[in-house]
Amino acid sequence: MKEDVAVIGVGQTNFTRDCGMSVRELCFEAYKDAAQGLNLDPKDVDASIIASAPEYDKQRTPAALVSEYLGFSPSPTFYLETVCSSGTTGVRVGYSLIKSGLHDIVVMVGFQKMSELDSRIAAQVMGRGDDTMFSSPFGTTMPGGHALYAQAHMDAFGTSEEQMAKIRVKNSFYGSQNPKANYKKRLDLESCMNADLVCTPLKKFDCCANCDGASAVILASADKARKYTDKPIWIMGTGMATSELNWSSRASLTNFDSVRNAAKSAYEMAGVGPEDINVAEVHDCFTISEILAYEDLGFAKTGEGGKLIDEEATYHTGRIPVNVDGGLLSKGHPIGGTGGSQVRTIVQQLREECGDSQVKDAKIGLVQNVGGVGTYANVIIFGRD
């Protein structure tokens, strides 16, 4: 195992519809959770990366404010964004800051406070993540964009609404066991199938909910990692890729090319393949997204993602456990806070701290985090000693 850069701490706040806190306070809770037990003086943090999507908060340039509130100043800090995948972009850039020799300890804090926007303005803000000159004028939305992929996947491969519903049934099962999840109710197949249509073919329970939340990941060089923890989790590989933002330019509407490219880079760097992954967190902003992820990450053949959930292979006792913390669908999706929460779950799985949903003998874990409608993709592979 390459032992260059390790995760030494992970944390998150409760994900909730209305946190009642200011952004700086929310970030503090996530960092405090991540730093727990580490005996890390804030002055030992060499740099911080603050990740979110900037449209939800009136505070301009929050990096300095969060860095100050967490006691990191005067060390460097900056803000970084790839919408919903901002958190893992922060982890990737944090890796490079350490591997390049610039820094030894880097903290990534991702957050979003979405509760102060009403849902229609939120839909407008999200729609502006599409090309505002040529696509937003037609009223494209985040669910609508994923629905275009869902419809194409159903037409091409016979993927069914029931298979999509089964994704949510699984994720709500694990969400009900996650004390930090926003949506804790367990859902059965019938409720998912009978829910209102948001945009064909996606129904209410096919969609994740926006919420408030923050997460933090503490990264360290090998030497420092061993000083602070006896359970370092190593970054084995990181891959990132982009798809064209424009609908006109996308070669495929039945998979995310960005995810395939990112996965290829990450597997190559880590020297492993999909068959070596013991547990994965994937970006299930919609149920269809988890099915696409199965295929794009190589857990299932193209077109056969639906079968994987039919076989219950992605439950924690299955062949390739996925989103056994509730996923975005049940945890909730605080844009900038999401990636760090995915990393947290994988790190906790590799440290064997996951109680009822612990995957047995988990040695290698994968995080896949997507920004926009497959626009950005990060795949990061983690391993333990």
Added chain:
Amino acid sequence: MKEDVAVIGVGQTNFTRDCGMSVRELCFEAYKDAAQGLNLDPKDVDASIIASAPEYDKQRTPAALVSEYLGFSPSPTFYLETVCSSGTTGVRVGYSLIKSGLHDIVVMVGFQKMSELDSRIAAQVMGRGDDTMFSSPFGTTMPGGHALYAQAHMDAFGTSEEQMAKIRVKNSFYGSQNPKANYKKRLDLESCMNADLVCTPLKKFDCCANCDGASAVILASADKARKYTDKPIWIMGTGMATSELNWSSRASLTNFDSVRNAAKSAYEMAGVGPEDINVAEVHDCFTISEILAYEDLGFAKTGEGGKLIDEEATYHTGRIPVNVDGGLLSKGHPIGGTGGSQVRTIVQQLREECGDSQVKDAKIGLVQNVGGVGTYANVIIFGRD
């Protein structure tokens, strides 16, 4: 000289009050200028970093859009921000992406299109760069923040309004020779001294103007750099630091601690001192800022920045030439576009392409770029073979 990461291309658009273009088109012009003569296929670009301040444009997540328009997809791209120093933060992070081994060629594109906001809303947006809970409620502004430093510096060291005016006289002299500058008029001491007060003690010509503009910097690993150019300009050192955003937390109001910390890191990494710098670009968003920069970078002793301009030591024939392209004061300040333009000037100086304002025998150059009121600081030191 360490030959790890080189700048192989620099470019910028005209800086102008109203560019008449969309953001993607503006970025294209900057990149086209930077790539001129390089024979670089966009598919050879391994990653791109898009830098700006997000409050001026309705397009959400512009990184994907700009990356697509410039032909870089599917390579990774992300958005990054430290307000006015976003461009150099992008260059620093680009350095780390290459030095870490993740990428070989990284393009940083910084931009801002500010012309679609009226000036009072622009002032509000800029004021939100202060702490929105505790400072913005009092009507703090960018000029106001710098004015607090100017007043303190005058009270502590006897720095005069005339010394500040002389900074603008110098920078307007060089701005009049820069075809890409927004403000091309040459100003004399009298016009500067008699201009209207914006906020005491700063007058109209002590302040830079916001404008539209973009810049691009192409970075490469040593091997690739030599493949594409016979005039690589090396990154010798990069330092970055942050000051508390809150006025209450700042130890000094007569210098920028962030700049001092960033300079210390950059000098150490480069193995040089202020006496080794042949030419510098510093962040003169206000005339006082250039005086602070003289002191914080070690070109003058603390309190003696004003003397340096009295002695005309910072003209291109002087001891330590500073902002011999017009600076922000005359070029204009398109927030995210500014840092890349500073890097462009230093690279052109080290390549000896600067005509009338060329500094003789320039071998080592320095860029100092500040975000907010001394909140973020980048210092980057460049050298030629």
Added chain:
Amino acid sequence: MDFGNFGVVNFTKQAKSVAFVDYLAEGKLMGTVCKKCGKKYFPPRMDCAQCLDSEVEWFEINSKGKLITHSTVNFGPSGFEEVQPYTLGIVEFPEGVRVLAKISKKIDPATIKAGMELRPVPQKLNEERLTYEFEV
């Protein structure tokens, strides 16, 4: 005309490619092609990423194309309260480009299927605003 005239809601005003909106006003949906390398672009653009060249010609998209995928949106962004639900579709045209637009309400949603033939029809939303949608 500027980009503010295009679509139900638009957040952009200035663009070098503003002729796109002027053409729409004349009833034409247009893309661009790079004079140097021949690459076709939709959405239109005045700059070619391949050649870094900015010499382009306009071409019209007015054939029938095939619907690739579609979705009926029941909850739209602010500004779309009055028009929802609406159906979005992506159509591939023989001109070699794909286009996203609304599918006309004249078409019964139950009959909308991948592979069906549709053509783009420029139209006025009101005195100031222009768009295009897909009809049979």
Added chain:
Amino acid sequence: MDFGNFGVVNFTKQAKSVAFVDYLAEGKLMGTVCKKCGKKYFPPRMDCAQCLDSEVEWFEINSKGKLITHSTVNFGPSGFEEVQPYTLGIVEFPEGVRVLAKISKKIDPATIKAGMELRPVPQKLNEERLTYEFEV
């Protein structure tokens, strides 16, 4: 009360430190001190960066302090049209904190000088909005 009640313009509503605004309504300008390590904070905060602890006590700032620097702003952000010009100052208090606020218009601007003694005076801007400014 929430943070929306503080200042001429405020963009924040929710915060754990909202008692700051309630104290202002009672005529008190308050900071916080960490119960564990004794670090004093202004602006107040409910969390200590040094101990990662969230047990704090409030303390009042009501002494005379010394003006460190000041500026008269002639062009303010939107929302400040009616109140400009206004003078901002930073005052260092013997309580061990520095505070930014407006200097009262009762003070002749020509007499404002670094080192002068000022005290913070909480006040109502109107029925809903609170602030504090510096007076002699």
